[in-house]
Amino acid sequence: MSLFTEQAVTSSDKTFFSLRKAIVEGEIPSGTKLSETELSTKYAVSRAVIREAINRLEACHIVERKANVGARVVALSQAGLEELYQVRESLEGMAARLAALNMSDEDINGLTQLLNHHASNVKSGESYYQEAGDVDFHYRIILGSKNNHLITMLVNGMYHLIRMYRVQLGMAGPRVTTAFDEHQHIVRAIRNRDPELAEMLMRRHIQYSKNNIANKLSSDNSKERTS
Amino acid sequence: MSLFTEQAVTSSDKTFFSLRKAIVEGEIPSGTKLSETELSTKYAVSRAVIREAINRLEACHIVERKANVGARVVALSQAGLEELYQVRESLEGMAARLAALNMSDEDINGLTQLLNHHASNVKSGESYYQEAGDVDFHYRIILGSKNNHLITMLVNGMYHLIRMYRVQLGMAGPRVTTAFDEHQHIVRAIRNRDPELAEMLMRRHIQYSKNNIANKLSSDNSKERTS
DNA sequence: ATCACACAAATTGTCGACAAAAGTATCATT
């Protein structure tokens, strides 16, 4: 029961989704040049739809384009991760604040149920939690902000790039139980209708998450240097 | 001496800029249906470049598109303004925070000079300040964040929509001197390298600004009702 | 008079071809 299933109506949509998935999952590696003719034969569509797909990918910062030269998949870097998470902290902090104001009581109950469901998984040792559960939690709060600008920016825009970092840097890592506690505190603040606290806790939560990834990233780098 | 002059290299760029300007300035009214064929004859380009321009406009939330139906210029509403300014508060707050950390001393000096320059204008009673000066101030802080995601989102994305609200609701209004004081306080916080305070002051500044517009908007509405 | 269906008109989506620009290789000159 996914809360948000964007459905492809046009051929350009399908191509956009396919391309985005291929890039995010790393099938098309970071830094690759995206040749329009090549992709048009590979995906069996005209160059026009490829161009539109690439334009959309550019809009969510997954590829970079230069006029008369072409598009490349963005390069992942520590600095880029830092910048991305600064923006994420800002926007999701605001989302949590607004969620504390605008979520309905039913929404909040659903959120609590989700966490309870996770709690049992965490205790039983499954880390099934991380990927699906974590994004579900964050999605609900973002949607709970009831702010369409915010929702679009985060869900259609940034989250795919965030996922690209997480997938390609192999972030199936730990940080399960501590993140779970943080989630609980956030929900408590929302339930108490405390926007100030909800924002602060969400920002901290995302800062920790960033540090976790950044640490793994730099430790991977040092491993690489010594190998 | 504009800090940021995006230059059109391709024909699609030019059309995008023209269209954006026409919409923001209200020449193409809010809510208008954008016919591709019509625009292609009007701007003397092919439908392909019109489509690309419309796609880009959609990416910055200036038009809304439905598949197989078409694109319309967004409708301006109190709720939309509220949402927009919530996001703006969040992002520019973060920008001020980062500016306090990342701006060079020269950058800060330049900012101070700008304010001094404005001070003389304010005292001499010219309200030349508002439009150009205000955006210049905010631009510098946004650029001072040195965060490319943030910069792109705000400068290439949101600011045109913000300007659309300000232009079309006739915001040449007052609030000059009080905004000037707020600007000074923000710069002081940045100079003191106090990110926490800089963010808080910027957020307050934008909240006030929103209230100012919202008040004008609702008073206009009531005038309309009684006339 | 109203609703349903079918048909027509108009608009968007997709395609292949041409034009223009960037990149590459070759050759001449120093």
Added chain:
DNA sequence: AATGATACTTTTGTCGACAATTTGTGTGAT
């Protein structure tokens, strides 16, 4: 051998035409 100019190749940008979908209209039945 290095450098610069020139021709060539490849890739992106732009265009007009066709296909598919939606919207508006009109006809007929209830």
